[in-house]
Amino acid sequence: MDRLVQITKDGSSTICIPNLDVTYHSRYGAMQESIHVFIQAGLDYFVEKNGKQSIIIFEMGFGTGLNALLTLDYATRSNLPVIYEAVELYPLTMEEAATLNYTEQPSLLLYKDEFKKMHACNWDEQVEINPFFRLRKTRQDLLNYLPLHSFDLIYYDAFAPSAQPHLWEKTVFDKLYNMLSPPGVLTTYCSKGDVRRAMIASGFAIEKLQGPPGKREMLRGTKQTQN
DSSP: OOOEEEEOTTSOEEEEETTTTEESSOTTOHHHHHIIIIIIIIIIHHHHHHOOSSEEEEEEOOTTSHHHHHHHHHHHHHTOOEEEEEEOSSOOOHHHHHTOOGGGSGGGGGGHHHHHHHHHSOTTSOEEEETTEEEEEEOSOGGGOOOSSOEEEEEEOOOOTTTOGGGGSHHHHHHHHHHEEEEEEEEESOOOHHHHHHHHHTTOEEEEEEOSTTOSEEEEEEOOOOO
């Protein structure tokens, strides 16, 4: 599977898979998208609403490591301990990861060593990346993933439904819903009607939010506390 590095409109990197016609992040701005969809609409929203002293996050698709890196930055600046777990079936090589320019961005200059450690660390082992961020990567498909515990927040960053339709069906959202502790949150860039209906059918309370640059809407789902 050929993978090419591209520079997006905000100057940050993404990876393109030409034969699937997909990119790991938005061509309109990789960092802008990740910050908007996962940090602001996910992590910051959850922390402000629930006031937790620590948080456990699951990411579908470790990919470039950008979402994890931005979360590490948030955790470090906020003194918020984070346990971060991610599944990735086709990880980048260290050579590919070295071509990404995220730690050349002014806000992330301090994390060059941490970013390298994220990509280099062992699989299926919880590793301390810094005092506020522990990472466990699992090299397998989401459908076969067996969580060891429940999560507060899910970053759902699978490739688009046009490329991976099986990852946007109700059975998948059933699994994700069961992985969350109430009032857990799932956030995703996708806003397709059939995806929204699948999430609702799985039990999520859904909000349509303004999307990142280049995208009109996105979705946030919440697992409501049982009465």
